[in-house]
Amino acid sequence: MNLSDEYEPETYGTLGTDTFRVFFKRKLPNASDPDSAQIYISPFHDIPIYSELAPNIHRMIVRMPRWSSERMEICKTEPFNPIRQDSSRQLLRYYDNIFPYHGVLWNCGSFPQTWEMLSYMHPDFKDLKGDNGLLDVLEIGSRIHKTGTVLDVKILGAIVLIDQDHLDWKIFAIDINDPLASKIDNIVGIEEHMPGLLDSTLDFFRFYKTSMGHLPITFGYGKIFLDKQIALDTIVGSHAAWKKLIKNEVPIKQSKDTADFKLFNTQCLESNREYLRNSKEAEALIENLKMLVTNRPIESMAQPPSIQQIERVIYLNKRLILNNLSKAEEQEKLKKEIEIKKEQTYFDNLGKFLQDNFYTLVLPASLLSVALYFSTKKSIFVKV
Secondary structure: OHHHHHHEEEEEEEOOOOOEEEEEEEEEEOOHHHOOOOEOOOOOOOOEEEEOOOOOEEEEEEEEOOOOEEEEEEEEOOOOOOEEOOOOOOOOEOOOEOOOOOOOOOEEEEOOOOOOOOOOOOOOOOOOEEOOOOOOOEEOOOOOOOOOEEEEEEEEEEEEEEEOOEEEEEEEEEEOOOOOOOOOOOHHHHHHHHHOHHHHHHHHHHHHHHHHOOOOOOEEEOOOOOOHHHHHHHHHHHHHHHHHHHOOOOOEEEEEEOOOOOEEEEEOOOOOHHHHHOOOHHHHHHHHHHHHHHHHHHHHHEEEEOHHHOOOEEEEHHHHHHHHHHHHHHHHHHHHHHHHHHHHHHHHHHHHHHOOHHHHHHHHHHHHHHHHHHHHHHHHHHHH
């Protein structure tokens, strides 16, 4: 059973180009007119994160099917937030095929109605920010799900990536209709029934940016794989942040993070009224976006890399990369120790200087204070 079948993706444009979009419709129950049997919705705001099936069943939206390499995102800055391919510097983005991987290892997606607030400082990682996107989910079941599929999933655990100056949470989940869903309840169950998947997941994320010249990704907490409760708490936190967003209650100092967000929706119960649109208004906004996407000048569109670049296999000396990272971390640790030692030496020398020159520095000041005191007293006595 999957109540999320009421959500239907609508594909527009051509995959592998900057015209590709996936919009979302919801089937309306008991609609007498076939033309009004569906309504456009926002996958960001209109799809409830919590399923009606059970308290701990959540909904996810598949962005990237297993083994695909196109980097898809739920676009926060376009009306009704379609899925589109991410781009950077006028190039469409793909995951590099770092041997032995080709594409992603899971059905990679997002939880609706979540937001990892950029300005939020996690209590355990006070120097790091959120990534300003929806909360990511890795669905590990046996089926390959298409982009735009809405699934009911069971939460299993989490990992958190430290990517330069921000946190990037990944929640492990499994489709409730998967044959293994009844057997896997947590991280331990993943390792028991899918041996090798967790190790490969770490390996994938640790090195997936090194081909672009970045250092390997590190992971938060000493225990890399986090239990189900931490995953559930993370979902609750990001859902609460989204509620502030959709209710227009984001503090002014954080509102710059969302200046370009489009919060239009048709059915979100929590929404501020200014963001609500009826079915005709939603359709008009989406049709206008389709025209803009298709008819804009080609030079303004992000272009795909060459086929050779997309399909190339990259071989990494991972041991050498980790050794270099270890050396860099040791050097950084040594640098910090030297800075701390310099600071300590400075204060030690200052303390010694003050101790050695106490009478020279403090006594004249004390005598001057006494003299001023008696001078004041004398003037008061004379006046009386």
